[in-house]
Amino acid sequence: MSETKNLKESNKTTIYAVITVLCVVIFLIQLGIEGYVNIKNIYAGLGISGGVSVISLLLVNIIPQNFKHILVFWRVKRVLPGNRVIELCRKDERLNMNDLQNKWPELFLHDMPEQDRNPFWYKNIYKKTDSSAQVIDAHKNFLLFRDLCSATLVMFLCAGLLKFISIDGLHIKWIVLAFLFIMTFIFSVISRHYGNRMVTSAVAVGADS
Incomplete structure (x- = not known):
């Protein structure tokens, strides 16, 4: 089993728990605290929350990684952060660009085309540092929040x-849609942070080796 699959497996429980909590919050918004406190609604809410969590996990697993x-990253071309490794490293206070130019002149000194940067970073930097704690932590969190972003979407x-189809007795409140949109946005931003961090952490570890 690949490292990525191992990390995704270890994230499943956390994803399930977070989605369950989000579902409970949605029920509270829909029913109000007084309505939710009713014992029947509590059982129904917990049951539906668990079911939605399982379904979301299944759907997340079939969504293409590219999507x-x-x-x-809010891009449709050269999406992965390794394509922007030079710009990311310049912003990272841990890194000295002169040291990086000496270590990997092909990437940091010469004008490597952007489309070649991610493959170079992956093969020559990430694959040699992917067992370090810094890189594993960033990678795990990147995958966690990426999948949470997909699930909330x-x-x-x-x-x-x-909301827009007519079902008797079911009226989704606008605030529920706003809540889910905001959570999708937040998870997206956090995942992007860790994705960028994974790139620069691999460079930092590789530069010290």
Whole structure:
């Protein structure tokens, strides 16, 4: 099993727990605290929350990675942060550009085309540092929040669909849609931070080796 698959497996429990909490919050918004306190609503809410969490996990696993990365980095071309490794390293206070130019002149000294940077970073830097604690931590959190971003987007789209189709007794509040949109945005920003951090952490570890 690859390192990425191991990290994704270790994230499943956390993703399930977070989505369950989000579902409970949504029920509180929909029913109000007084309505939710009713014992029947509590059981129904917990049961539906668990079911939605399982369904979201299943859907997240079939969403293409490329689409997940577009959600996180808000780009459609050269999406992965390794394409922007030079710019990211310049902003990282841990790194000295002169040292990086001496270590990897092909990437940091010469004018390497942007489309070649991510493959170079992956092969020559990441693969040699992917077992370090810094890189593993950043990678794990990147995958965690990327999948949470995808899961909340799925929930947002489903809630939006229910909002605009007529089902007796079911009226999704606008605040639920706003809540899910905001959570999708927050998870996207956090995932992007860790994705960028993974790139620069691999460079930092590689530069010291």
